[in-house]
Amino acid sequence: MSRWLSPSGQWVVLDEPYAHVAKPDVVERRCAWLERNGLHLLRPAWGGLYVPGEAVPHLISVDKELLEEVVTVIESMPKLIPQSMDDWQGSTDDYRLQFVSPARQAAGIKRKPRPGTTHAWSKNAIQYTQRPGFKPNWRPDQAKSLSNHVELGETLQRLNASGIPYATYEKLGVIRSELEDWMYAENSRYSRKPTRDEGDAYYSGNDFAQFETAEDQLAAIERVQFLLMGSYLDCVPLRNMLKRLAAARAVLVADMRARSAIA
Structure with missing residues (x-):
């Protein structure tokens, strides 16, 4: 989900x-929720930003006219991805190469290594994903029990369903996603493969009982x-x-x- 602001101030x-x-x-269910909250929904004929062709983009706002305007703009955009490489007019090179400008070449100035192409070391931590052009992802160098x-x-997942403040929800969502990445990266160290339930530990789609009170959430x-x-040794990824x-x-x-002050 992403949130966008119009120059008018509407979202x-x-x-x-x-x-x-x-x-x-x-x-x-989704339409009933939108109606209860006074919201409008449109689904443009568009691939979206997240996973074009796999996700279904929904535009939601209290301003129906703004939604219609945005959909008109989106659906009129030209397709940016060529249907085949024969139509590609740009320059293509090996994915792992690092661009060096003609001016830098002429001056003989070396560039720093491209991110994601070198290996580093950190106490009790290990790199588990590495892509050229991106900073590597790190995790603790231990395998937590399944x-x-x-x-x-x-x-x-129970916290996610418990009506927590939105900023808390977002921050916990990042942690939840990263922990799932750590779990799968640790998988090779387990004596057996995770069961289906274990593999779905962080995103099962099940309905969970809420933590009803703020004290329970805390x-x-x-x-x-x-x-x-209790599961990982002290390291930079854990501290972060x-x-x-x-x-x-x-x-x-x-x-x-x-809330207490208001009460």
Whole structure:
């Protein structure tokens, strides 16, 4: 989901779920929710930004005229991707090469290595994905138990369904996605492959009971912290994740205090 602001100050949300949303029961639920909240929805004939051809772009706003205007612009855009490489008019080179400008070549000035093409070392951490042009992704150099991943995933999914502040929801969403990446990267170290339920630890699609009170939500975040610190040795990737978790907790605490003051 991404949020966009019009020069008028009005907003449009671009929601790009996968194709399962085309099922009649899902369409009915989504439309009912939109109607209850006074929102309008249009689905342009467009591939979207997230995964063109796989996701289904939905434009949502309280301003129906703005939606119609945006859809008109989107559907009139030319196709930027050629149908075949025979139509490609640009320059193509090997993916791993690094561009050096003619001026730099003439001056004989060397460039720093392109990101994602060199290896580095960090205490108790390891690079687990590397692509030319991008910073590598790091994770702790240990394999957390699958049972811990399942418990963490269930806790995060319950928090996701619990009406937490939006900023907390977003920060926990990043943690949840990264933990799933760590789980799959750790997979080669397990003595067996994860079962279907274990593999779906962080994104099962199941309905989970909510943490009803803010105190319960706070305790759940603290449980996530406890499991992380008990499963991995101190390292930069873990510290970065704990900082994000602390930021998510801080938003929840501020929301609790604001609600208490109003009450």
